[in-house]
Amino acid sequence: MPSPSRLAGLLRDGHFVVTAELSASNSADPEATWRRAEVLRGSVDAINCTDNTGAHVHISSLAAAHLLVEKGLEPIMQLTVRDRNRLALQADLLGAASLGVRNLVLMSGDDVTAGDHPEARRIYDIDSMQFLEVAAGMRDRGLYLSGRKLEQAPSFFIGAVENPFAPPLDFRPLRLQKKLRAGADFIQTQLVFDVPIFARFMAMVADLGLLDKAFVIPSIGVPRSARGARYMKEKVPGLHVPDALVDRLEKTAPARQADEGVQIAVELVRAVREIRGVAGVHLIGIKWEEGVVQVAEAAGLLPRPTLSPLATVGGRG
C-alpha cells in the first residue's frame, strides 16, 4: 500500500526520521512563514505547524501547512481540541486534506490560561483521544462522527503526543497504547531533557508490545540561552528540565551559550537514538530554525534520505 506521506514512507522503510517545529508567524505576509521554513529545507523530513502554541495566537496551522505544501515542503499539521468543537475540527481536517496536508498531530493543547488570552472560553468539546478516533474514522471508514458519509475519504498519517515526564508516570505508556488503539500511527513526545526517565518510559512501551505498532519520535529542544532554559524549567507546564542542564548553560559565557545549546541537543539526539524503539527525532529550536539545522548537521543526520515519488500518494484528494 502506498504511504500517505513522505514521512510515513520513510518511517515504514525504517529510516531514522528528522522533523522540526516551525515557529508560527504573526504576519499576514506568507513570506514570513516561507522564510523560516526555507531554513529547514533539506535538513528535515517534515515540518510541524503549531496550533496556537502555548495558547498564544499565531497564524493557523492549516494555513501555514498549506503554505509549506505550496513550496514543496512537507508539513505536519498540529490541531488542538482547545479552540474548536467537533464540527470545526472535522471541517479543518477535511479542508487540510483537500489542500494536500497528509501528516497530522492531534492533541489537547496548552490551556488558555497559559497564553495571551487567559480570559478566553476553552472548548474541549471532545478530547484528544476521541479526536484521534474521529480522524481515523474519516480516513478508514469515510464517515464523519455523525455517521454521514464523506464523498472521498482523506488519506492521513495520524500523529499524537505523549508526555513521558508528567504524572502519573506509570499511566503514560497505557495512555500511549490507548492513543494507538484510537488511531495514532506515530507519536511525538514532549521535550526530552532527562534521558533516563525517557528510557524507562520506552522500556514500559516495549513491555506493552507497542514498538511495532507505532513510531515514537522524541522531541529534542535546542536551548539558545541559559535564560531560555530557565524559563522552560520554571514556566512551561509539563516540561521537565534537570538542574544540571540549566547550570551547564549558566556557567557558559553568554556569547557561547547558543553553541553550548546546540552541543547539548546533539548529545541528547545521540542518547535517545540508542534507545530501542526510537524512530527519529523532532527538533525544536524556539524561533531558531538555524539552531535546528546546526544540530542536524553536527549529530550526523544529514543528508536526509530521498524517497521515490512513486512510494507516496501523489496530488490532492
Next chain:
Amino acid sequence: MSVTERLVLAVEKPLKEAIWGCRMCGQCILHSTGLNCPMRCPKNLRNGPCGGVRADGNCEVYPDKRCVWVDAWEGSRRLPLWRDHIEQLQKPVDWQLQGTSSWINLVNRRDRVAPRGWEPDAES
C-alpha cells in the same frame, strides 16, 4: 422533565456532588476513572490526563489543585472490579445530557448512545 426524573435528581444530584464532586454530565463513567469525576478536569478529558500535569501531580490550570487524573489513576489501582476500565476508550460527551439523571440514563441505556460514526467496538 418528568416528576420521576425530578425525584431521582433530588437524590442523585446532592449525593454525587457531595461524594464525587459530580458535574452532572448525565453519562457517568466513574467506574472507569477510579471513582473520580472526570468533568472536574478543566479540559473535560474523559480518557486520561493531559500533558500539562505538574511534577507534584497538580493541575496545569489550577496549580493548587490535584490533577483529577492523577487521583483517577491511583484510585483505579485500588478498585477490585473495574481496575482496567481506565484503559477503555470513552466516547465523546453527549452535551444534550448535561444536567439530566445519569441513573435514569443508565437504566434506559440512553447513556450508551454514541454518534453513528463512532467505532462501535471501540466503545466501552
